[in-house]
Amino acid sequence: MPDLPxxxxxxxxxxxxxxxxxxxxxxxxxxxxxxxxATATIDVxxxxxxxxxxxxxxxxxxxxxxxxxxxxxxxxQVFNNGSxxxxxxxxxxxxxxxxxxxxxxxxxxxxxTGPSFDGEIYSCQGYITIGGTTVHYLGNKAGAGLPLDTPxxxxxxxxxxxxxxxxxxxxxxxxxxSIWGYTEDV
Amino acid sequence: MPLTPGQRRLYxxxxxxxNQEWQLDGSVIVTISGGKSGRTDRMHIRNLWGEHEEVxxxxxxxxxxxxxxxxxxxxxxxxx
Numbered sequence: 001m002p003d004l005p006x007x008x009x010x011x012x013x014x015x016x017x018x019x020x021x022x023x024x025x026x027x028x029x030x031x032x033x034x035x036x037x038a039t040a041t042i043d044v045x046x047x048x049x050x051x052x053x054x055x056x057x058x059x060x061x062x063x064x065x066x067x068x069x070x071x072x073x074x075x076x077q078v079f080n081n082g083s084x085x086x087x088x089x090x091x092x093x094x095x096x097x098x099x100x101x102x103x104x105x106x107x108x109x110x111x112x113t114g115p116s117f118d119g120e121i122y123s124c125q126g127y128i129t130i131g132g133t134t135v136h137y138l139g140n141k142a143g144a145g146l147p148l149d150t151p152x153x154x155x156x157x158x159x160x161x162x163x164x165x166x167x168x169x170x171x172x173x174x175x176x177x178s179i180w181g182y183t184e185d186v
Numbered sequence: 187m188p189l190t191p192g193q194r195r196l197y198x199x200x201x202x203x204x205n206q207e208w209q210l211d212g213s214v215i216v217t218i219s220g221g222k223s224g225r226t227d228r229m230h231i232r233n234l235w236g237e238h239e240e241v242x243x244x245x246x247x248x249x250x251x252x253x254x255x256x257x258x259x260x261x262x263x264x265x266x
Contacts (some may be wrong), residue, residue, distance in 0.1 A: 075221065077202050084208035095206055096214075098235050100199025159235065183199060 068108055071182035078105065079180040086115075086165060087172045094177040095162040099154045107152040107160065107181035111145035112138060115166055115173030122168035126177065131158040138164075151181060192218070192227035192244045201227075206234075213242065224249050 013020075035042075055064075063073075071077055078097075086092035094112075099105045107128075114124045126138035135152055138144070154160050164175045195201060195218060202220025209215065214234045219226040230243040251259065 075202060078199075079203045080206075081204065082206035082208065085210055092208070094208065096235060097204070098197075100197055103199050 068182065071184070076182045076184065077180070078183055079178065080160070081176070081178045082162065083174055083176045084164075085172055085174050088170055089165060089167045091163045091165045092175065093161050093163050094175055095160070095179055097160045097179065099156050099158050099160065100183070101156055102186050103156055103183040104186055105154045105158075105160065105181060105183050107148065107154070107179050109145065109147045109180045110136070110138065110162065110178065111143070112140070112162070112164055112177040113143040113175060114141070115169075115171075115175055117169050117171055117173065120169070122166045124164060124166045124175070126162060126164045128152065128179070129159070129161045129163070130154045145178075156186065190229070190241050190244050191246065192216075192229045193239075193241060195221070195223060195227055196229075219249060 065073060068077075080095050080097045082093075082095035084092040084094045097105075110126075110128065112124060112126050114121045121142045123141050124139070124143065127134050128136040128138075130152060131154065138146070152160075160179060162177045162179055164177055166173065166175065189197065196216065200221040200223055201218035203218065205217045207215040207217075211232075213230060213232045215228065215230050216234065217226065217228045226247050226249055228245045228247075229241050232240045232242055250256065
């Protein structure tokens with residue numbers, strides 16, 4: 001690239017009440033925004049008592065998805081559920097999921113139930129392993145569901161296993177668990 | 187030993203929902219559904235994911251509503 005001079009175009013308005021309308025009516029509109037830089041900083045700083053941001057799409061088909069909903073839309077969501085009969089205080093695997101060929105699995109939630117005997121519920125522990133390494137612990141009294149704000153990631157061929165146990169009653173009971181998320185092609 | 191149709195689907199990942207019912211003898215009843223195939227596969231597997239994995243029993247059913255609901259849905263879809 002030739003050595004071009006720096007370019008600065010300032011746009012500053014100071015006033016007690018400012019309205020900027022951008023109204024474009026055309027049969028074909030293109031507004032490209034292309035930023036090509038080693039470092040780019042885009043700050044949007046809104047300081048107002050009331051802020052309204054409206055996106056008004058009137059196309060035939062417009063959708064804005066977050067990642068999880070997008071993968072469900074693409075039918076890549078995966079819900080792994082499982083159950084096992086477990087003796088008190090013994091660990092039991094309720095889910096053993098192997099990530100399929102050519103996929104990466106992202107777990108975004110985990111849940112478990114506690115066993116019930118005569119209406120009483122008992123304390124539960126759990127943990128998740130990926131590829132033989134413990135990556136997540138659970139603990140609850142009555143069972144719980146937990147969305148993960150950072151997904152657990154597992155690659156093709158890795159086992160994702162949910163182990164559960166309970167204690168407090170000398171009996172054998174059935175425990176249930178779920179791990180859900182989505183897969184992406186490698 | 188070649189994969190059964192259900193195993194092939196299990197390893198290819200063509201499903202959205204899976205349920206594992208672990209049995210006291212260590213075998214597992216695996217049910218998978220969703221995905222592109224439009225079917226539900228239910229397999230009783232010994233030594234799941236193991237070197238000597240063995241499918242003891244396998245059933246395949248078509249997903250979708252029962253015939254009488256399908257008829258009504260189709261009729262309703264034609265509109266008044």
